[in-house]
Amino acid sequence: MAVDSFRFDGGKTWLDLFSTLGRRYSSEPEERLLSAEALSGWLIAMELSPREAATERDVFLARGLREALRNCTAALLNREPFAEQDDRFIREMLSYREHRTLSAALTLEHFSSPQAVFAEFAEQAIIAWQHPENLSLCAEPDCRRAFRDPSGRRRWCPTPACASRGRVRAFRQNQPQEAHHD
């Protein structure tokens, strides 16, 4: 999986995790975290590469956290309670939290493991959930990706295809019915 197929436009790293699954609700969702190598490539592209290499188990955890965070974000925006299993998964990830130190050059040390990066995502999400008014779900029915939207006025996520498909549909719906000349 080429790194350029990943998207980094969610506005926050935890939100970019959602776009590792493309067209989530279509008949052919595109899973981009297909292997430990793909996960490592994504973490490097996010500038969050941990010192330990990602394993197959990390792929399982990354996908699991992605779904749990996505479900909770959608629940929050729909004013529904969190599912118990999502809540449990996120708490489990938080147990890997670690405190990063600053190097002499005032850069943050790398996380030790992929799990520590996932814990960081979970923590970012929980902080962001304090202000759900800054989050939206994409209006495209096969996407419904959560993204940062402080204006509260955006209908589509930053994936260009969503806005263009949505606009084309809206345009067609607003057209008067054409008369048939058979």
Ligand SMILES: [Zn+2]
């Ligand atoms: Zn979208």
